[in-house]
Amino acid sequence: MKRLASLVLLALTMPASAAEPTPAERGYKALTETPFIPGFWTARSFPDIWKTWDGVKAKPADFDAQVRDRYGLHTAPYPNDGFPMGLRKAPLLLANGIGNDCMLCHASSIMGKSVIGIGNSSLDIQSLFEDMAKADGVIKKLPFTFSNVRGTNEADGFGVYLLGFRNPDLSLNPKWKNLGLRDDTCADVPAWWLMKKKRTIYHTGATDSRSVRTLMQFMLHPLNGPEAFTKAEPAFRDISQYLISLEPPKYPFAIDKPKAAKGEALFKDNCARCHGTYGEKWTYPNKVIPLDEIGTDPTRHAGVEVAYGVAYSESWFGKESAGWFVPGKQLRWTPGYQAPPLDGIWATAPYFHNGSVPTLTGVLNSKARPKLFTRSFKTDEADYDKVNVGWKITELREPPSEKLPGSEKRKVYDTSKPGRSNSGHTYGDDLTDYERSAVVEYLKTL
Numbered sequence: 001m002k003r004l005a006s007l008v009l010l011a012l013t014m015p016a017s018a019a020e021p022t023p024a025e026r027g028y029k030a031l032t033e034t035p036f037i038p039g040f041w042t043a044r045s046f047p048d049i050w051k052t053w054d055g056v057k058a059k060p061a062d063f064d065a066q067v068r069d070r071y072g073l074h075t076a077p078y079p080n081d082g083f084p085m086g087l088r089k090a091p092l093l094l095a096n097g098i099g100n101d102c103m104l105c106h107a108s109s110i111m112g113k114s115v116i117g118i119g120n121s122s123l124d125i126q127s128l129f130e131d132m133a134k135a136d137g138v139i140k141k142l143p144f145t146f147s148n149v150r151g152t153n154e155a156d157g158f159g160v161y162l163l164g165f166r167n168p169d170l171s172l173n174p175k176w177k178n179l180g181l182r183d184d185t186c187a188d189v190p191a192w193w194l195m196k197k198k199r200t201i202y203h204t205g206a207t208d209s210r211s212v213r214t215l216m217q218f219m220l221h222p223l224n225g226p227e228a229f230t231k232a233e234p235a236f237r238d239i240s241q242y243l244i245s246l247e248p249p250k251y252p253f254a255i256d257k258p259k260a261a262k263g264e265a266l267f268k269d270n271c272a273r274c275h276g277t278y279g280e281k282w283t284y285p286n287k288v289i290p291l292d293e294i295g296t297d298p299t300r301h302a303g304v305e306v307a308y309g310v311a312y313s314e315s316w317f318g319k320e321s322a323g324w325f326v327p328g329k330q331l332r333w334t335p336g337y338q339a340p341p342l343d344g345i346w347a348t349a350p351y352f353h354n355g356s357v358p359t360l361t362g363v364l365n366s367k368a369r370p371k372l373f374t375r376s377f378k379t380d381e382a383d384y385d386k387v388n389v390g391w392k393i394t395e396l397r398e399p400p401s402e403k404l405p406g407s408e409k410r411k412v413y414d415t416s417k418p419g420r421s422n423s424g425h426t427y428g429d430d431l432t433d434y435e436r437s438a439v440v441e442y443l444k445t446l
């Protein structure tokens with residue numbers, strides 16, 4: 001009896017995490033250990049990928065570093081069978097293959113450190129998918145353009161394309177329905193640590209942030225049948241808890257405190273009504289600003305059409321909780337773009353939903369934004385602009401020659417192209433240069 005009592009006491013005094021992992025801890029484990037989708041490529045594709053590189057005759061001694069630079073991949077800070085973050089071992093029919101996971105787009109590095117949750121603005125997903133297939137001996141073109149500019153991708157198009165092969169119960173329907181596929185929405189990947197503040201997600205604020213099933217759209221690989229979705233839903237419930245447990249990284253360099261305090265006052269007057277307030281008692285208004293008021297590029301907003309919204313809402317994805325959708329329209333229609341929380345904003349350049357502005361100074365001065373530029377796509381201190389806060393860039397006079405390979409053309413951001421305008425959001429234009437730099441100093445503290 002005495003022994004039982006002391007056992008009970010022991011159990012009561014033991015920290016919860018030692019006894020049982022929290023849902024967020026389970027989510028992290030699921031996210032970093034589970035292949036939720038079957039492989040796309042054979043196990044040879046990645047080790048052989050150098051064979052697809054022009055003029056390379058033998059596997060380079062610094063293969064890992066070259067792979068990271070060429071495709072914009074980052075070292076995995078967890079065991080990953082030797083793959084960079086975003087690629088993983090995954091079953092392919094009866095063999096071992098290679099697939100990708102969420103971290104391909106949702107993890108990056110900053111100042112040499114890998115961070116889960118920063119959108120991967122180095123990634124050239126188009127080259128990666130083309131070369132992996134080529135290494136496997138498959139020369140077929142991708143079914144649509146996955147990315148037009150390095151660092152952005154057409155994830156919304158993936159969703160539209162893949163749902164076109166499904167019946168409402170998610171069984172496969174080989175006769176593809178076009179639900180409004182396009183490939184010029186040029187999406188920059190939002191930081192995951194903002195999830196905890198958001199009531200709605202995606203650039204347009206179109207989905208309730210409590211939705212777990214929305215995170216599972218990525219599982220629409222043709223080899224995943226309906227039962228794969230119901231089976232994985234509990235794991236995705238945990239992943240969702242992991243996402244809301246994430247915190248942004250802290251600005252690692254000196255901050256001029258008095259100047260940041262001036263910036264905070266200016267922020268309260270000019271910005272807080274849309275972006276909220278920060279600190280212990282933060283507020284976040286979760287506002288969607290109509291297109292004609294915000295004035296940023298409208299393509300992403302137009303890019304997900306009613307046909308997709310209806311198919312999504314009628315499917316298993318839309319049956320999660322009726323209350324989360326607008327009756328009749330289901331997939332929430334919004335008039336524009338959501339003003340995001342700005343926590344950790346120093347680490348998530350480039351800016352706006354299409355990544356068209358490389359620094360915070362540019363966000364605050366619409367007339368000073370570069371029109372045609374390239375950058376290193378590396379994330380070290382040497383590539384980081386501490387004055388304007390964001391990525392160092394090189395402005396170009398002319399667009400890249402049409403003759404260059406796609407991977408070179410995609411290194412150039414041309415704001416005159418569809419989906420890539422850098423217009424709008426003129427809320428900092430009337431500030432003086434000093435005031436703008438004070439606001440930027442304050443933004444470093446968030």
Ligand code: HEC
Pocket residue numbers: 101102103104105106125153154155156187188189190191194195198200201202203204215216218239243300
């Ligand atoms: C191919 C790249 C890619 C992959 C892979 C990917 N995402 Fe995303 N994700 C995006 C992009 C781009 C957006 C922004 C979409 C938009 O609104 O236009 C996004 C948006 C999101 C959002 C909403 C964030 C917000 O604040 O609005 C969540 C949550 C999310 N993804 C979770 C996941 C999870 C979980 C996985 C893996 C199961 C995953 N994503 C895989 C590219 C990707």
Ligand code: HEC
Pocket residue numbers: 267270271272273274275288289294296297337338339340342345348350351352353354360363364425427428439
């Ligand atoms: C009327 C509402 C509104 C006001 C006022 C406003 N913003 Fe915004 N802001 C937005 C919206 C909406 C977006 C997203 C636009 C897009 O991506 O197309 C945005 C985007 C941003 C971004 C880029 C976020 C990212 O992750 O890419 C930053 C930084 C920003 N605003 C800072 C500011 C600052 C600083 C001020 C004050 C000088 C300000 N904003 C005033 C609505 C507003």
